Amino acid sequence: MxxxxxxxxxxxxxxxxxxxxxxxxxxxxxxxxxxxxxxxxxxxxxxxxxxxxxxxxxxxxxxxxxxxxxxxxxxxxxxxxxxxxxxxxxxxxxxxxxxxxxxxxxxxxxxxxxxxxxxxxxxxxxxxxxGTGERGMDLHAAITINRPRQELYLYWRDFENLPRFMAHLESVETRGDGRSHWKARGPAKTAPEWDVAITEDHHGELIVWRSTSGTVGSRGLVSFTDAPGGRGTEVRVNLKYDPPGGKVGAAFAKLLGEHPEQQARDDLRRFKQVVETGEVIRSDGSPEGTRALRQARQRPAQPVKSPQLVK
Incomplete structure (x- = not known):
């Protein structure tokens, strides 16, 4: 669906x-x-x-x-x-x-x-x-990428590529017939795992998936359309996400700077970097890339005090 x-x-x-x-x-x-x-x-x-x-x-x-x-x-x-x-x-x-x-x-x-x-x-x-209806969060994100629509579709359609730009994913194992097993980052014994099935697949245009079992309830959609003026492709992602711990877990994650809405936007930025440059661009200030938790710990720059002159 x-x-x-x-x-x-x-x-x-x-x-x-x-x-x-x-x-x-x-x-x-x-x-x-x-x-x-x-x-x-x-x-x-x-x-x-x-x-x-x-x-x-x-x-x-x-x-x-x-x-x-x-x-x-x-x-x-x-x-x-x-x-x-x-x-x-x-x-x-x-x-x-x-x-x-x-x-x-x-x-x-x-x-x-x-x-x-x-x-x-x-x-x-x-x-x-x-598990993805009334209780879940409805997330939306979009970005324009300077690459052909077909290329982006094929890259995303291979779900094993997703951990390259989705920071919360440890691995995705494809099992054929549109089914795959997803594992989130975290301690080995407590990291959430769930099974996913593709429910709609329109070549070069749309991929829809949903979780079928596991600890995370989710449903996702990604669409690919030609951007105006030949500027590449508009990628839009819609997610219904039932976070572990329900509303309490979502609120706690937001306090830590890891709200799923921010994660979705960060994931699309990393996707753009991967397909346009071949890697996620990292700086010395953020060696692990765009991570909300990392940036939450950063502080605004402060003016340096002038040294006191020795009298």
Whole structure:
């Protein structure tokens, strides 16, 4: 599944949230109008149920558009849809003529909304189970490299090249059929290891991968497009990353200057150096290259005090 598809779940959740806001507002502001349009204005109980349904819709509106965990709220919408369909079925059975037609029309609309809610809830659940959905961090980085698109694609496609410019990787072992085993830098007994599978591969344009097992949950996408004006290739990386230790681990890493967002940008800079010059350029001040932790320990230059003149 690609990164684009992951964002689809977020967009669907936001759209459902805004739809709930509009519907809930109308149900609370004009319950009689909603009852008449629904064909249930002849029932006191049905008229009283309209504003209650509006309150439920507003609760979803507050949770879904910016929610970090859309799955529970999407499933709660499905439960509410089932209750609404049950009530509408009973209402249709008790009415005739134009009221029955209105109830049936509303039933068809609610059934369509239910299908969208089910689809969104199922997608959100798959993301949660994969370990790269709601809990993960969404990282983005881009760079322009003065090399042909095909060359950059082929270099990245051989995942065993990745440790040459990804500072957090110790090694990558390819195992055929788009599968590989990744090992992070760290003490031998505690270094995270995980298996990766390529899920999409468009020659010269796009590579998408995801972790299938191990201690790190991740999903990544790298795209290659021709830069304007013949300036080479634009390389864009999108990562969903579930850091070891969850949010606490991510916060601690950020304090140490090793936040994954910074790592992604540093990795792309090193990638540019490797493919353009053949090596990662290091200076005397930073012999290990661009490392956020190293630079966090550096201090700004201070003016040198003038020596006191001997009287």
């Amino acid at each position: 690609s990164e684009h598809h992951d964002h689809t779940t977020d967009r669907l959740a936001r759209a459902l949230g805004w739809a709930s806001l509009g519907l809930g507002t109308v149900q609370l502001a004009a319950p009689m109008v909603v009852s008449r349009l629904s064909g249930v204005d002849d029932s006191v109980r049905a008229r009283r149920a309209v504003p209650l349904t509006g309150v439920r819709a507003l609760l979803h509106a507050g949770a879904l558009p910016g929610g970090r965990r859309p799955a529970p709220w999407a499933w709660s919408r499905v439960v509410g849809d089932a209750a609404d369909l049950t009530m509408l079925r009973r209402a249709a059975a008790r009415r005739r003529g134009h009221r029955r037609r209105r109830v049936m029309a509303v039933t068809a609309v609610v059934a369509g909304i239910t299908a969208v809610d089910l689809y969104t809830a199922a997608r959100a659940r798959r993301q949660r189970l994969s």
